[in-house]
Amino acid sequence: MADQYAASASGTGSSVPALRWEELPEGPVLVLLDQRRLPTEEIELVCTDVPALIEAIRALAVRGAPLLGVAGAYGLALAAVRGFDVEEAAEMLAHARPTAVNLGYGVRRALAAYRTAAGSGADGLQAAAAALAEARALHQEDADASARMAAHGLELLEELLPGGGYRLLTHCNTGALVSGGEGTAFAVAGAAHRVRELRRLWVDETRPLLQGARLTAYEAARAGMPYTLLSDNAAGSLFSAGEVDAVLIGADRVAADGSVANKVGSYPLAVLARYHHVPFIVVAPTTTVDLGTSDGAAIEVEQRPGYEVTEFPGSVSGNPVAPLGTQAYNPAFDITPPELVTAIVTENGVVSPVTEAGLAELCARSRSGNGMMSI
Structure with a gap:
């Protein structure tokens, strides 16, 4: 109850x-x-x-x-x-x-x-x-892992973008609302903000549930970050204008080969980032790495109810935005292949380039048997 x-x-x-x-x-x-x-x-x-x-x-x-x-x-x-x-x-x-x-x-x-x-x-x-x-x-x-990911992520940004003044694009919500600490990708942006190197946090609204608009903007506002909300399909224009220095996202599952399942809309950002030579960085604890899932094709992608797309703002009581009876394709996640991922930042270090051997070595240093048993 x-x-x-x-x-x-x-x-x-x-x-x-x-x-x-x-x-x-x-x-x-x-x-x-x-x-x-x-x-x-x-x-x-x-x-x-x-x-x-x-x-x-x-x-x-x-x-x-x-x-x-x-x-x-x-x-x-x-x-x-x-x-x-x-x-x-x-x-x-x-x-x-x-x-x-x-x-x-x-x-x-x-x-x-x-x-x-x-x-x-x-x-x-x-x-x-x-x-x-x-x-x-x-x-x-x-909570401890969140702090270490923030530190590793900030160090990586300093290495990749030595000029500072980062303009970071993020997708969905990866802050304190998803963590015992300050989060994953959002925690890295927060660390940059604290050292006054965050020039702009670009926040995808993140369809269909608007977790970027409702949650990431909420957290960014409360933290006093310089942020701007954008519709998901406006990200391409930002890349084209040279307004994005790096993409930071979280993950719901990372397969053994480095394929990343994250909120739907992440894969198009990875494609845009590769085309525009912008680092695409995944921030996730090692508990999100699933060595038992071989590759992206083996990740089960959750399908969400159609009304989250056909009604706005994506709730049972929302206002219809499509004709009654419209069918909707509404996967909760998409899969980004490892070749599009610049680095995976974890609490125990950074994997770059993203390879199966690199992930396995990182996890071997951090995993204990209590998390690998079957129910």
């Missing part, structure tokens, strides 16, 4: 976290900032069980690859603490959104901790506590 209540935020960056665990008198809950209501309202959803969390994930009330991993871990802990079937909860959570690999990773982390505790003779409450501790650990790891 999920309930709603209003939250307030003030100052630089939202003071309302995207996700938090809270102990209420009636029992533990997972509290989510409902990203569907931004930027006009800051409303929190209170999830008391796994079905409510799954509904929030599928409806994109909570989203973003790293944060979905954290949400999956907390969801498993929620099931354990409240006495629900943990194995069933793990199966349901891991498949709530097929493209985002972090979701399953977070679920597996918490499930492994639960199984280990239970197998060592712990009772239900102790095993649940172990799952919750693992979720909290993952949450902190994600």
Whole structure:
């Protein structure tokens, strides 16, 4: 079950976290900032069980690859603490959104901790506590990874663009709303802003759900960044005019060969960047790299409801913009091949050029067995 209540935020960056665990008198809950209501309202959803969390994930009330991993871990802990079937909860959570690999990773982390505790003779409450501790650990790891990605990304920009004064183009939303920290690609832009090297952040509105307009612009405004919003199909004119120094995007899954699944519209940006000799940089934690998926063709691309395209602004209650009965093609993601990616920035370093061997070597230094088990 999920309930709603209003939250307030003030100052630089939202003071309302995207996700938090809270102990209420009636029992533990997972509290989510409902990203569907931004930027006009800051409303929190209170999830008391796994079905409510799954509904929030599928409806994109909570989203973003790293944060979905954290949400999956907390969801498993929620099931354990409240006495629900943990194995069933793990199966349901891991498949709530097929493209985002972090979701399953977070679920597996918490499930492994639960199984280990239970197998060592712990009772239900102790095993649940172990799952919750693992979720909290993952949450902190994600925040730490965000800071390291920002540092590595800024260093890469300084290397590629020694003149400074960066004009960066970003797509979808990759800030604090998708992370336990400051985000992925947006965190790099934030780091450039703090050292006064961000001349302009170009923000794609990102169709069909306008996550750039609603969320990235929201975060950029609160951080005091110099930013400009543009329609997705205006990006080409910016490249043509020489107004883009680099493209920064996140990722929902990176295949073993370096193919990148990200919000639909990312691939055209990569093609534009290659044609105009502009660096195309992917920023993502190593948990987003899926060495078990061989290449881009093996990535399952989620298909979203047609009304997100035929109605504006992409919600059930939106205003129709197409004739009744119009069919819509609405993939949530597209795939960018590795040859179009200048570099992949992770918390443990940068892979450039992007190769299967380079990714495997990077992941070997950071991966532990607890994230690789099957449910």
